[in-house]
Amino acid sequence: MGIFSMTPDLQLDPALKVWVLLPLLVIMVCMTQIKSYLAEIMQSFPITASRPQHRELAYYKYAQYLRLNAFNLSNMERSKRTRTIIPQMREGSYLADPNEKPPSPIPNLLDPRSSEAMISGMRNQILNYVPQTLIMQWVNGFFGAVIVMKLPFPLTNRFKTMLQSNIGTLDLDVRYVSSISWFFILTVGLPGILLLLSSDTEYHGIKVQGATEPLPASTYKRKLLENEADALELTTSDHVLDNALDRLLNA
């Protein structure tokens, strides 16, 4: 008898271990593995940038880095660089699509690039919930109304309706639980343990290395580059070597 339980120990049939606990464990292990393999198969590959998109992104980044690291350049060198790049960015000569129209605030559902994230999110949801619900129904129907195990820790009475569903004894200790709570424990605990089985390098969810994603489709790139050009023009910074001699000698 535990410290917290008021009822005497129940004698559970040892056959329950063989016919309920272990089969459920095996089934859940298989299902979790199958689910992770399915997720791996069905994962969408990231859209890689085409050459013009690459150039667009590269110039956008170049302008940003130039602005952030301007203190390394003397005034003359910096103005030489900005004088070239600012008009080009304003004109849009580096745009991947020079005739680009500003995107509408409502996402275009037919555009594969904007709906990609939504679809993959939906797919994951379905992949998670459908097998989960099915197995839960099956467990409830197949092993329902049986006390299968005693938990090593006490729970409050609030868990009674969830963990002892279909049992219908009012004052049984909450530590004795039905098969559905073994199912819950397996659901939350197995993914971590099965992580130990997966190989080091290819744990799913890791993107293909080396692929560059283009600027998101929902942004108006012309505006983006113009803003960057404005920022570049407005930034003033002193060269690190300005008055370096004075500072050194006065220090």
Added chain:
Amino acid sequence: MNTAGVDPVSYSSVRKNNTALLKIRHTVALVTGCVAGALRLEFLGGLSFYLLLWAISSLVVIAVSGNPSYYFTSSKRSILTSGIMMSFPGFLLAWSLVYSLVET
């Protein structure tokens, strides 16, 4: 001084190290759960056993790696606490299973 664009951290290595740390966590949780179940520890006994082995394994990780900031982007203190909630369900599973299996 800010050097934007130059990032000295190799993120693939950090990710690999974090995965290794996570695996250590889950292994410790699994083994602790099995031992706690086999010893028939209950409630507070089991939890404190888990926390004790958790702390020991964290200290071992810190001691072996020397300076964790070389391998992880997080500090020593966050190495101590990282993943404690993530591997707890695994401990719970092993604990409940072994506890039920060895019940006489």
